[in-house]
Amino acid sequence: MEINSPVFIVEKGYDGLSLGEEEHKMGIKGSSTRQVFFMDCKVPVENVLGEIGKGHLIAFNILNIGRAKLAAAALGGSKQVATQSVEYANTREQFKLPIAKFGAIKHKLAEQAIRIYAIESAIYRVSNLIENKEQELMATGMSFEKALLGAAEEYAVECAILKVAGSEVLDFVVDEGVQIYGGYGYSADFPMDRAYRDSRINRIFEGTNEINRLLAVDMILKREMKGELDLMGPAMAVQKELMAIPDFSNGESKLFDDENKAIANMKKCILMVAGTAVQKYMMTLAKEQEILMRIADMAIDTYMAESILLRVQKLVGIRGEAGSALEIDMARVYLFDALDRLNVSGKNAINAMSEGDEQRMLQMGLKRFSKMTPVNTIEARRRIAKKLIEENKYCF
Template sequence: MVVGGSFLTTPIGTEEILIREKLSEEHKQIFDSVVEFVEENIAPKSKELEKLNIELTVKLIREFSELGFGSIDIEEEYGGMEMDKISSMLVTEAIAHGRSASWAISFGAHVGIGTLPIAIFGNKEQKQKYLPKLATAEWIGAYCLTEPSSGSDALGAKTTATLSDDGKYYTLNGTKQFITNGGFADVFTVFAKINGEDFSCFIVERGFEGVSHGAEEVKMGLKGSSTTIVNLDNVKVPVENLLWKQGKGHQIAFNILNIGRIKLGIGNLGGCKAAINQALKYAKERKQFGQYISEFDMIKSKFADMVVMTYTLDSMAYNTVGKVHENIERIDKSDPNYQFKALESIEDYAIEASMLKVYGSEALGFMADTCIQILGGYGFTEEYPFAKMYRDTRVDRIFEGTNEINRQVIAGYYLKNTLMEKIPIREYVKIINAGLKSGQLPEIDCDILKEEKTTLEILKMAAIIVFNEAITVYGQGLKNEQMVLEDLANLFMCLYNLESVLLRITQKYEDKMDYKMDQVIGRLQTIETANQATGIIRRIIHGVGNKHDLPKLMEKYEKLRSYLTLSDNIYDLKRQITDYLYEKNQYPF
């Protein structure tokens, strides 16, 4: 059975992952087609779109949808393209080339959270009525979950749905907050509680009496996207517009979020690459103290950090997408419940989806901040793109569940899967303890990156030891220890990222691709990950171990740490990476 997060107890090199270098020609053509459209039609209009030009936003969504990209996740039977998840994610990444985060978020909300609930959970009649028009963007979709008093606590919603005496309709009352496309959407997926208890989902049309929206929010960023309150004042919704099942709205809300988290991380990847290229152009033209600022070591270090971070995000993004795609491919497409089963299969990788969302959003935030620093005073002006990028990207750490919530999801799923013995943490602890006692830990058998892979496996062992200790100390109560959970989530995430990087390099080596500079990135990322992970592990040991058996736990850790022998000149590694970037004159991977 497939279990998300199982990489932690699986020796590296035992599975093949998806890497962008091995995408099919068809996938590459899809990516190139999207890039061509957004560079020709979105980028030149980005300033106009930023003025909240709703007419232009909708016009471009419809033009893009005419090419089929508005229906990538919709079944052919209902006018869709029914592309695989790899294609869907490539479209999301490529949209970043349009240089309009506002338009990207408007389109993304429409085809994603605005359409997918109906595409996946709708019955045949609901799909026939709504999907063909959503596919062409004749109707625009929006997703109404958040409320003024319930953000992260989605199930705390106060919007009510009361069934009429004749059983023909529900009356909805409530207010939804921060609704993307709220000012112009035609169809809303609305969450409300039936009888004040059963959290459920409804399809609500703008034309229903009592539906209205408030003024546009004055936002820090994404100023060209519509974000409003949606008011529901005695809105009569036909009973046939109940989506999925009464009291099962959480299944829609949380599963759709998994897709949204993956797409957000992939979209961030496109933004990271664009940021590097734009900052590089400036650094190669700007002179200070008689030389181009790109020649200064501190600037080189910043570019190296951004390249490594982007390479890592790329690796873990397509590793995750590949796992999801492979899981979905196991499902019989003729199954009448295919769409729902496909969504369930995505939940199998909820851990990786949250990791991708967290790392992607924080990476792009780091890029925006670093690029402003590279440009100095000019970076702080609206003449260059990074002030806008800084504002636009900040919300990514709040969208699709805050990064704090997502870190709880990561650690929480690990705890759940361990207690249910889906991930064999306890069995692996026995193997580690036996290896430490005999002085013979399992060795990595490989042709490339032996030091790096050995480092990763030792770090995974140390992570397993401290995770098991936390479970021993707190039991199920660990779910309430948020500081420990945050550290565990960060620990698991940095190890997943490193594994994705090393597997990508290995596959390039095995397929006889050029991997020399990838290897430099892999070495630097391994050293940086070891520094990060050991710091987290020591913090957990001292935070948890002092409640149980600190000396014994420290002894195990020190024995494992003695195997961490990888070292190198980080400064030289960074210079090699930056020199390669300068030679290629753009993000080179």
């Protein structure tokens, strides 16, 4: 028997199956979609999968893997759209020139590539971490299934970061794809129309990006509370450093010294803001979602920037500096912009949770730790776009 939509179905099922009763009693209104709830359902012993009462652990862990995979799928879509964008920009003429010749379009093509390269770097990094952990667990005699779940659980925070970053890179790339196609971007006769809609769901399923942001920070804080991670020690060290005189020593600097220092400083910003939030709100921090979101954004920007930098440093080790020039450009541009985004996120959080001298000190620390040697991002993007335009495809 179906109670009229749009409420949950309330139906006494077969074999003791009771559908949606609790939800109905609670007055939960759902969509008109039919939903099935299994309550007190008898399952034959031979059909039991895993351990009774521990099914949610498997479900949650599957979500972890699903999130990493979603990012990889988004990466594939992004590359396809980036290729379509450059192909179109090379052929579409306005003012007697292919639109790919215009700086405004070069900027878009380059930024598509930079963000794709960054998320790809993060995906490689997390996949490698999960694989190594899986091997490590299997070496202790654990079965493959258990090792995979254990490894995914260990890197659940990273999986949540990948999910959010991957879906947002795809949305960015597709949105710029629509713009590059101009009016045709809006037409169902051209590929961007479908890409625009297909892309959008990725920020919603596998846990919405809001939930994944909250989850990422929550998991880190829980690990700190369980003593698995020391956040407060380093956070206190950053507070002390703020009181000390900054180090202006100007020794000989090697390639990537500035960038590696910037990443270390980004982490200090996170520790400063998250440490202040924990001290200020203690047990009620979960209610301060806007602050948690800003901390998550800082963590995501830092993880992505660090991933692209790690990959490019490795690449330089293989191909040399000259052979990796465009990838170095990509890492620097990404990092430079990520620092600004981190600064804005940090400022918003600090202003919400402090005032007076404390606020001034925190803002000063944020400014100090989110600085970097200037990068000519416009020239760097032009060089990246030139390569894409010559190759007529996404080529990194």
